[in-house]
Amino acid sequence: MSGGVEWGLHCCVVLSGSGEPVPAAKLAEFHDVSPSYLAKQLQLLSRAGLVRSTQGQSGGYGLTRPPAEITVLDVVEAIDGSRPAFRCTEVRRRGPLAAPPEKCLTPCSIARVMDAADRAWRESLRAVTIADLAGEVGRTSGPETLARARAWLQT
């Protein structure tokens, strides 16, 4: 999985509840990561409709939906793409004992197993929202942590 997914999730968490837009450079400085590469990730989030960008002076990024309506899977698919990790190459249709096409109407058993595992993975990520993550941060690091982060981003 791409390392940018982690950055995108952190950005969404600190952006949750932030009324004013936050510039990409500010987010990069806050997380101490490369500004140019984080900008690319934010572009992907914007293209997926998760964040809205306002241009011009005092512009920046902000969430388009309430954090409770953005799942972790949304962010992962926006940055890493939604293609499944496994792609069946139809090995059964090759070789000296190749299966005839009329027996290949359903996907082969290996592809079905991989697909089921992929769905389980996605369901697990779909069950958690950005709001859940933000609440967890408040519980483990203290409720004032997130508020201080948002205040720093507004300066």
Add this chain to the structure above:
Amino acid sequence: MSGGVEWGLHCCVVLSGSGEPVPAAKLAEFHDVSPSYLAKQLQLLSRAGLVRSTQGQSGGYGLTRPPAEITVLDVVEAIDGSRPAFRCTEVRRRGPLAAPPEKCLTPCSIARVMDAADRAWRESLRAVTIADLAGEVGRTSGPETLARARAWLQT
């Protein structure tokens, strides 16, 4: 995910129930794939202890355990490695508002979510065995399909 995983799984399925060892070149011809590259995948399976190799004339590969005791996860981890897809880089400990080390005893919430999804994926793959796959092949493509494949490999 590596494409070699698919090849390794197909090899394990046709190897299930085959008493005599099968040479790698035979497996490659049967599946119509590159012999040298398939040999590499079989080496990985051998290193993981899933298949046993016998050298010399009339040598080849065979399963070390009954197919019901080899899970799909075993094959996937043998070829693709067992490292989780997500690796937490501890973003919370960087930047101007870095969290102090005494608050980072537990993994951050993002890492926990990713880890849970990874476990769900692995559990789904662990629930299916090579014997299950072989049975599914017999059910969808006819019971004689697997027997003919094994007979062809013995020639």
Add this chain to the structure above:
DNA sequence: GTCAACTCGGACAGGACGGGTCCGTGGCAC
């Protein structure tokens, strides 16, 4: 016992994909 053929095993290149960076363009506020 010797030979020969066949097998696996690891070491070795080529290439594709994605991570990461940079700059020019267009739009918004002041």
Add this chain to the structure above:
DNA sequence: GTGCCACGGACCCGTCCTGTCCGAGTTGAC
């Protein structure tokens, strides 16, 4: 008008996957 900021594309680089090769070891036959 001027400065700031997001957007899009082109570009370079490292890494992993794909693919190939030759040597070591073993077996079976004679």
